[in-house]
Amino acid sequence: MLVDNAVTGDSRVQKVARSAAEAGWDVILLGCSPTGQTQTWQLGQAEVRLVPFPQPLAKKRHEFRRVFRRGPLAYPPSGIAEHRAQWVRAWRADLGVRRAQFALAKRGGGPVPAGGARRLKLEEQAAALLKKWVSFRYWQLTSAQRSRRRLEGPIDRFYTWFWGAVQGDRSWRKLEPGLWDYELAFGPVIDQLAPDLIHAHDYRMIGVGARATVRARAAGKTVQLVWDAHEFLPGLSSATKRGRWLKAHVAHEREYAPFADVVLTVSEGLAEMLKESHGLAELPTVVMNAPDVTVRDRSTESGADEPVTDIRARCGLGPGTPLLAYSGGIAPVRGVDVMIDALPTLTDVHVALVSVPPGKRSTASIDTLLARAAKLGVADRVHLLPYVPHWQVSEFLSTADAAVSPLVHLTNHEIALSNKFFEYSQARLPMVVSDVRTMAATVRSTGQGEVFKAQDVQDYIRAVRAVLADPARYRAAYDRPGLLESWTWEAQARVLVDVYRRLLPGRPATAQPDVPGHLVTTGTQRTLETTG
Template sequence: MTDGAAGPAAPATRGRVVMLVDNGVEGDSRVQKTAASAAEAGWDVVLLGRSATGKVQTWQLGGAEVRLLPMTTSLARPPHEFRRHWVRGPLAYPPTGIAARREQEVRARRADLEARLGALSQARGEGRSSAGLTLSRQLLRGELLATKVSRRWVSLRRRQLSRAQEARKGLATPVDQLYTRFWQTVAGDRAWRRLDPALWDFELAYGPVVDKLRPDLIHANDFRMLGVGARAKLRAAAKGRRVALVWDAHEFLPGIRRWNDSPRWLPANTAHEREYAPYADAVLTVSDGLADLLRERHRLPEQPTVVLNTPSSADAAGAGDGVPDIRELCGIGPDVPLLVYSGAAAEQRGLGIMVEALTELPDAHVALVVPRPAAPYVKGLVVRAGELGVAGRVHVLSYVPHHQVVPFLSGASVGVIPIHHWPNHEIALITKFFEYSHARLPLVVSDVRTMAETVRSTGQGEVFRAEDVGDFVRVVRGVLADPGRYREVYERPGLLESWTWEAQARVLDGVYSRLLPDHPPAPTHGPAVGSAPDPSRQVGV
C-alpha cells in the first residue's frame, strides 16, 4: 500500500482497531506485541506510526498491518525564529540566512580588492609606473577602507542577530514567561495550541488516515497520540459513528524529563493530556503505581487497567536459531563474572556506576547492550573506562532481535538496573526487569520504589542506593558470592508465567471486548492469544 487511503476491511474479523504511536514502531516492543496479539485475537489491526523517510512505509507484524506516515514538522519551530528582533537587536539582520550571505559578500569583495592591489604592485614592479597606476592604487585603497567599514557593520548586525536568537533560544526571557502565563490563564488546558503547536503536526499527519480507516476502536499510545485519537473519536461521533478510545499511558507525563529545551514543552503537553483524557473510554498503563497517579490526576471514573510489558513465552524460551553468545561477543569464558545492562543509554539510567565499580571488582566484566553504541553518552563511558584502566572489561554491544533477547541475556551472571530517582522510575517495572527475570538472572537494582519493593518481595536479587558506587560494589559482591540463591526464586510456580505477554494479552483483549460488546467474541481455536510478533522485525531490549 502506497498511500493513506483505507483498504477494504478484512473479512470475518471482530472489528477494526487502529493503533497510534508517535515513533517508527521498530524498537517499541510494547506496541509491537500489542498489535500482533490483538490481530491474533481476531481484530483487524492497523498500526499507524511515524515515517523517518518522508514516505509511507508498510509491513506486516503478524496479522497486523504497520503503516508509517510521513509528517512535516513546520509547526515545531516557534514563530519568533522567523521574525526580526526589533527590541533586542534593532540593527540585527532578519533570520532568513541573509547575514551569512552578507558576511561572505564582504569577504569576497575584500579578496577581490587585495588581488587587484597585487596586480597593480606587479605592474609597477615591471616598470609600468604612471600617474594612472598611482590613482588606481589610491582608489583601491579607498575601496578597501570602505570594505573594512562594511565588514564591521555586517559583524555588528550579525552579532545582534546571534545575541537575540540566543536570548530566546530557551524561551525563558521575562517576555516569554509572561506569554506562557498569559495563555495558561486565558485558555487553561487549551493553552497547548499556543505553547506547543507542534502537536498539530501529528494531527495533520495521522488524523485524515484514521478517518479513512473508520475504526471501531482507537488504541492511542501515550500522551501525544491521545489527542489524535480523541479528535478522531469526536469527528466520528459528529457523523453518527461510535468509536471507542483506549488510552495506553506508558509514563507519568508530569514526572518525565522534558524532550527539548523549551520550558513551554511540559506545561503544553500536560495541558493537552488533561484536555483529552476525559474522552478515553478505557485507560491502560504499565504499573499499579502509575494507575493510581493517573486516576487521581485525571479524576478517572475507574482504575486504569495494568498491562505489563513482558516477554512472550516464545521469546522467553528463545524461539528461533542463531542466538548470539553474549560471552563470546565479550571475549570471555563461562566462569568470568559478567554484569549486563540492556536498554536505552542515558545519564539518568545510571550506567556510569557500572564502569566506576570495576576498579573494586577486579574479576568482573560489564556488557552494555544499547541501541546506539556510538552515541556520545556511550562513548563517554568508554573514555571513562580508559581513564580508570578498565577499558578491556567494558563491552558495548548492539541490540538483538526481540525473540533472542532473553536467551542472549541468560549468558550473563547478573542483570543490572542502576536507574536514578526520577518520578517515572519510581512507579514502574520496566521491560528489562521482566527480560532479566525470564533469563533467570540474579538482579541488582537501584532503590527506586516499585522495583526495589518487588525484588525484596520475590528475593530474586538485591537493592543498592542509587548513585552510590560503594553500595553497588557491596551488593554485587554479595550476589556473585551466591547466585544460585537468587536463581532458585524463578522455579517458584506461577511467578514467570504471570510475567508473560500471553497473560497480558488476555487482559488487553478483555478491555477491547468490554468496550465493543456487540462485536464477535475471541476465536476459540488457533494459536494462543499473545504469541510473539514477526521475528523478522527488530525491537529494543
C-alpha cells in the first residue's frame, strides 16, 4: 500500500492495512518518513515502512531566482536574507551589552568598554538604520515570493495554458514536477518488493502505483492495481484551486486512473462522479470511512498506551452541563465558527473541540477561532482537546450531549458521509449537522439529529435547542436493527477483502471471511498498500 503521509494520522489507511493483513495477505504499507530516515513498525499483522522522501522537484524554478519586477531591492532567495537579519540582531545584542557595561562603569562596577560612549551611540544609530534597511529588503523578498507563489500572473497563466494545450494530461510534468519526487522515493522500493497487488491511496499515489504496475507487467509479472480515491479532486476548496496546482493534479489523476484494475472510493455519490469524469468501465466499489469498533490487540500501534478517556471529564464538566462535541480539523471550510458565534445566545452550553494534531499545541486556524471566542466573551466555555487514537474516538465522545458537523457547501462535502459522522453515530450521539446534501439526507431519514442551514447562526441555534430539549428522541434512532452494524469498519472490510479475492482468486488460502472483525487467515499473498 502507498500513502503520501506518515501513516499515523490517517485512520482509513491504517484500517485498510490492518484488515488486509488479518485476511491473510502479507501487507507492507509504504509512507513518507518525516525524519529523512527509514522507519518501520507493526500495525497489527501489517508492516509499516516509512521511506526517506526528499522533495527537490517540489520547489519551482522561480523560487531560486530574484523577482526584480515585484521586488527590485529584495534579497536574492539564497538564504542571505535570514543571514543578514540574524547578523543585525547579533550586532544590536552586542551593543546592548556594551551599553549595560557603561552603566555599570558609572556606578563603579567595572571597566569602561573600549571606544567610548560617543562611538557606542553612533553604532547604535547605524544598527537601527541597518535594521530598517534589512527589514525592508527582507519584506520585499517575502512579499514577492507570496505573490509569485500563487502563480496567477499573466506569464504564469500563459505557461499553464500553453503546456495544458500542448501536452494535455501529460502537462503535469511541467506544471507540478514535484509529483516525480514520490516516484523517485517509492518506485525502487516497490520494484524490490515485487508485490502481487498494489493498493494506491488517493490522487498522488495513483501515478506511482500505475507506473510500478507497468514495469512489473513488462517484466512478465502478474500484478493488480487498486486505486482508493478518497475525494473528488476537482471538488477541492477554492483556496486549493489557485494557480496551476489543481490543473496539474487533475491531469496527473486522469492520465493514470485508467490503469487501475479496481477503483475504491468512500461514497456512492463520489463513485458516480469518478465513473463519469474518468470514463471508467465499472462503477467504483464503495468502502465507507466507518470506525473500527472491534476489540483488538493495539499494543503495536501509535497511541496504544493511552487509556480511553471521557470528553466530559477532560473538560472538567459535570453531567448537568450541556456539552456539544466537535471532532476533526479546524479550517474555514469546516464551518466551526458557527459553533462559537452561537455561544453568546446559548448561554449555558459548552463546546469541546477535539482538534489539536499530534505533536502540536495549536494551529493558525485554531488560534483564530479561540481569538474569536475571546472577543465574544465565551472563551471559558470553549474547550480545546488533542486528537485521540482513531479507535477511541466514539467512546471518548459518548458522554457529550450532542455532536456537531457544521461543514460548508463544497463538492466533496456534499457527496460523502465523513469520518466524524460515523464516529458520532457509533457514540450514539444526537447530531446537529449542516445541510450538505448526503449527510443532511441521511440524518433526516434516520431521525438521529437536526439539520441547519450551513453558516446560518440562528438556524444552528434552533437545531441545537431542539436536540438538547429531547436527546432521547434522537438517540432512539440508533436502535434501528442493523443501522450501526452497517456503519462499522468490519462491514466495510468484508467488501475490501472481496475485492482482493476477486483480483487474486484462490489467494490467500483457508480464509475465514465469515468472522466479523477477525478475518484471520493463513497464507503469504503479498499486498503492497500505497496511500496518498
